[in-house]
Amino acid sequence: MVQVKVNEGLLEGERVTSDLVGTFYSFKGIPYAAPPIGDLRFKAPQPVKPWSGVLSAKQHGPQCPQYNIISKQLENGSEDCLYLNVYTPNLEPNKPLPVMIWIHGGYFCSGNGNDDVFGPEFLIRHDVILVTLNYRLEVLGFLCLENEDIPGNAGIKDQVAAMKWVKNNISSFGGDPNNITIFGQSAGAVCVTLHCVSPMTKGLFRRAIAQSGTLQNWWGREFRPRERAFALAKKLGCTSEDEKEIFNFFKEQPWEKLVGIQIPLTWKEKDLTSEGFITMFSIVSEKVLPNVETFFTGDITDALKNNVHEGVELIVGFNEDDGAITFALIHDIENTISWANNSEGYFVPTTLGQKYSKDELKEIGSEMKKMYTRGEIVSKNNLSPVANYYGADFYKYEILQFAKQFSVKNKVYFYIFSCFSERNVFAKLFGISSYFTKNVVSHNDDIAYLFPISNINQKIPKTSVSYNLIYRMTSLWTNFAKTGNPTPDTKLGCNWRTFNAKTKSYLNIGNELTRGVAPLREEMEFWEKMYEKSDKLFTTKSS
Structure with a gap:
């Protein structure tokens, strides 16, 4: 057992022995934001509350509710799912270690940061720290009514909260908060490239790697999000045209009724969904609202011309x-x-x-x-x-x-x-x-x-x-x-x-x-x- 103090309290992780790496330190299931439940459903993540005593960090937190695109079935999850995992080869290195934050893919509707897929051994043997995380998916992460109740992009704002947590706490694990690389694949890569132009993430990382996805890929941007939200409500039995009534309707539904539903709006989407599944809910260009911090708004092309974070280096392919x-x-x-x-x-x-x-x-x-x-x-x-x-x-x-x-x-x-x-x-x-x-x-x-x-x-x-x-x-x-x-x-x-x-x-x-x-x-x-x-x-x- 090994303990580390972070801003919110004490964590107890594990010292692990691996044939490939030797010894490393594992801290799983660390809460990086408050549970997005009740009135916080669809909202931007809120700060996690400090805890007293020692918090066990030996098991992954629950995965977010989701639709498995391979098995084509709903998978068990919990809306209390905003957890991350930290793996470090050395808690007290002579020089702070570079940090790599992995953002999983899964078409914005499935996946998690657990080590059954995203284990640390291959990477941390190169003397880097690996962080993996969960973020809200599908309707719970990306539904958008273009108002203060459901402004959109909650799932990618979860990632911002995780990045801030890492920036503030990674030195306790031997990491360098000034040398952070974010990397991801597919939907995770779309998110990585959006972080490169969002005002919310400026200064939170130094480098980025985008594998098989970018903010320009059509499936990474939600098409007519407000119209899709109304269409989803109607399909589930809510025929109201009042935004507040629709919000309350969505808030009251069990997640199992919201996830995995296809709402095609165009002939091309209908063709693509006639026999299979494509993501319906992903990143939106947010409407600027008085009491909501905006992750991304405006045009993708303009953002690439004017908003790319200066000095961020990129691998993409x-x-x-x-x-x-x-x-x-x-x-x-x-x-x-x-x-x-x-x-x-x-x-x-x-x-x-x-x-x-x-x-x-x-x-x-x-x-x-x-x-x-x-x-x-x-x-x-x-x-x-x-x-x-x-x-x-x-x-x-x-x-x-x-x-x-x-x-x-x-x-x-x-x-x-x-x-x-x-x-x-x-x-x-x-x-x-x-x-x-x-x-x-x-x-x-x-x-x-x-x-x-x-x-x-x-x-x-x-x-x-x-x-x-x-x-x-x-x-x-x-x-x-x-x-x-x-x-x-x-x-x-x-x-x-x-x-x-x-x-x-x-x-x-x-x-x-x-x-x-x-x-x-x-x-x-x-x-x-x-x-x-x-x-x-x-x-x-x-x-």
Whole structure:
């Protein structure tokens, strides 16, 4: 047992022995904000109250109520879920240690910070401190009525509260409050990039890593949030048009009735949800209100031009086959094949499908289909066109656009992740690996090279391919957290060059490290032409 004093009181954690790390210190289930229950549901997090005596920090706190996008079922949780975990290799180091705060993904509707997935051993052996956390999800975290009762963005404001807690307390664990890196994957990466432009988080961190997601990805921004909130109330039986009545209705519902409901507002959303699930509640551009601190308001493009925190260094990129499991979340294989071959709107970029009708987008949909299918029929033996389309639509195109904008003022390192070993499990988990003739490096596969996921074989011989890939990946990430440069010396055998709109330099993080320029040049240039074409088409129509 080991005790640490933080601002709110005494914590008792554990001294842990690991074959991979040796000894480290674990503190789990630390409350970083007051329970968001009762009148605090949907509100920004409030400070945690100090406690007397010693608080046990040996077990994770409850996960937040959620819908599991893999099992497609509600999972048990508690609205009292705002807890974080701290893992440190040394409580009294000679020099304060760099700190890495992990923000989990899960499409804004599932996930937690627990060590069955996000264990610390791979990272903290590089002499950094790892912090993981829970934040409110789905309706409870991201419902928005655009008023003081439900202003929106509660879930990402939870993250801000956790970051403030770390800033104020991490020195007690041997950490450096002036050298904090935030990093996250998928929805967590969207949050990371939003923290880079929010006035609420300025000065709370020094560096950022965004894996397979940015604030520009369409699924990371809620579409017509107020309208969606009213539609949800109506679907649940509340037909009132009065905001206060709707707020009271939402406040009184058990969480099980609120979570996991699809409220599609456009034809594209209806197509995507007809057989599967897409997130309905995520980050909103908040309405400025007199008694509410705003996390984000205004336009995404303007924010990237004017609000990026000065001096924040960034790693950003995506996985080679990020789209491979995405279509499996949305449609089963038979429906995927049918829709890809027969629906004129299937290959339409979702951002355009939220603005315009299917008829208006026929021409663009047809050109996109030709680009991805090359005139071939989509079948069980030929699903790559669908995976490649979803990879670009959900992730790659908008991630690259973000990197270009961010690099105008700040240092950016861009990557494509293509490591493959027995740790690439997600295509198998979704039952789609047999439909591809190549090794699939799907969405989420990068996580297994940063964290010792419990359901993957934990015996990793030092002579194995996996061991070397894990060591190299975690070295890149922790080097960056320590120095701002992922390759500060020649130990990894490659100098990772910075990215900007002119050089477009990137690193392919595969079974070997290789440098390149202009990632996915042909495909990304084609997407740019499609957006240019749509701009001209609808500008002409409106005039």
